[in-house]
Amino acid sequence: MDRIAKLIMAAIFGMSSIRAVVATAARTRSIDARRFQNVHNNIAFVSSASSASLPIREQHDARPVVTRAQHQLTSFSLDTTSGRQFHSSTQLLMAKRKKNGGRTKKTEKAPSKRSIKLSKLAQLDSEDDDDEDVDGILDFEDAEQDESAVVTPFATEYHAPVMPKECIDALLQQGVFGEMMDDKLERWRKKKSIAEAKLKKAGLLDDDEVETDEASNSAETSESIRRPRLFVDGTLGGGGHSQALLEQLSPGDILIGCDQDSEAISTASARLSKYLGTSEYIVEKNGELSCSWEEGSPMFIPVQSNFRNLVDVLSTIRHPTSGKLLLGKRLKKQDSESEEELQFPKGVNGMLLDLGVSSHQINTGERGFAFMKDGPLDMRMDSNSTTAAVSSLTAADICNEFDEATLISLLRTYGDEPRARRIASAIIESRPLHTTTDLVHAINTVTPTFARQKRAGLIATSARVFQALRIVVNEEDGALTEVLERVAPWALARSGSHHSNVGKNGSDGDDGILAVLSYHSMEDKMAKRVIRDGSVDLVGRRGRGGSLFERDLFGNIIQNEGDEEGSHVPFEPLGKPQKATDEEVAINSRARSATLRLGIRI
DSSP: OHHHHHHHHHHHTTOOOHHHHHHHHHHHHHHHHHHHHHHHHHSOOOOOHHHHHSOHHHHHHTSOOOOTTTOOOOOOOOOSSSSOOOOHHHHHHHHHHHHTTSOSSOOOOOOOHHHHHHHHHHHHHHHOTTOOOSTTOOOHHHHHHHHHTTTSTTOOSSOOOSSHHHHHHHHHTOTHHHHHHHHHHHHHHHHHHHHHHHHHHHTSSOHHHHHHHHHHHHHHHHHHHHSOOEEEESOOTTSHHHHHHHTTOOTTOEEEEEESOHHHHHHHHHHTGGGBOOOTTOSSOSSOOOOOOOTTSOEEEEEESOGGGHHHHHTTOBOTTTOOBSSTTOOOTTTGGGSOOBSOSSOBSEEEEEOSOOHHHHHOGGGTOOSSSOOBSOOOTTTTOOSTTSOOOOHHHHHHHSOHHHHHHHHHHHHOOTTHHHHHHHHHHTOOOOBHHHHHHHHHTTSOSSOSSGGGSHHHHHHHHHHHHHHHHHTHHHHHHHIIIIIHHHHBOOOTTSTTOTTOTTOOOOOOEEEEEEOSHHHHHHHHHHHHHSOSOOSSOOSTTOSSSOBOTTSOBOOOTTSOTTOSOOEEEOSSOEEOOHHHHHHOGGGTTOEEEEEEEO
């Protein structure tokens, strides 16, 4: 009767369309079906044979009457014990809740790095109660370094080398870097064969010249396997990288270690005394050094000098036993006839530059490099030297004499400091500054001790300010520019396999490798630009591939007729930048910001 009444009402109100009537009837049937299903889910019907035999209408009338109070839905719950089938995502949710005790996600948080450092510091304080903290400044980095110095390979109390395996494998072209080098040489060979085919077709190259070139290259390749090699460690430090390299060198190979710090070079020479061939080039010797080198083992020659002066220094070094010049002046081929016979006429096989400050210099408060330790504001790398070449500018001079505009500029340029203006004003208001603690207190007046952002706290800000002052005091930017643009291209041996040496006889057979280990963005950018574009300063750079040099549509550098061969781009990148592994960072926290870039001398 209800259906007939609804149909009549629909017809009265203008719903005479068959489609509207059918839709209304369908909605009515669905409502009745849902109402019947709700009642069926909440009430247990008792079926019997007699009721099953009754007609359908009588069975419907025989249903029990359900009141409004009885007609209530049960609470929803995910019951995995019943036989009901659930969706796969629902089953996964139920499994997570069962595993986490009724919660979808675990509420327990992993310990933060700050809490781990605080716990380590508390353990160190409990073991040694006599240690005093400098004016409440927490020495987090020292706590990690003290534990990591013993575990890191080739580490001593003086310094723990960063990424020693990667650096040595790159210099010796072995392991992963050997595979990279093989792929690079194969690409060069293909490009060289294509260029030779084009020159033959144009009539600019004869077959005899190609055969002679291939024969000379194969002879030089076989000869390079037998002849001794020469390597240069431009930043000797504690001698960790040098020891790792000397242990893998062959008899007759020579490693030259350079450092301007007299204490560092004396410590490294004593450590490597069994490889020490001569101490003639150490200006200031802290005690007697025993030269225990024996025939049949690689040789180590220490040199006390800044790596920016290596062109003048390396050109005068002679072999301790044969007396021959190792490199000489590296003259052009037409001028080399007048020069005496050289021990390594091809050049240096590999050069390593581990930039930054050693752990010993940071941990020594008297040097003024560390903001965690109280000491004078010095920051000179060669402060222990007694020669006249010692730098006279100190960090205290910069803080007490430079004007505000200059301080803001150097903090932004060399420290990437966002609070440069406020810190410069605080330094000027806190003058005079004589110790590292005075400078940290001046920074703390405009910087919170702890902050939510990692770079905004007192520790990170002080590290950036001290880094900027150290770079200015030691002129690290100018020295790095000179060693990358002048020293490394002059010393390293050119690769004879490069595709630019088409139809040219007598090309070098060695592949000089440059390895630069940097620790902040300024050093890394300089190394990247020199290896990729050949220069640190880029004028009018517009996008990738533009630099000081004129290029064609394909990005190739256009060389003029009067230009020296290979004078524009001295290097070609080898692989992508390498970072320290998580295992090494866990045992040596100072490796977390290290970046290794490699280049091949072409």
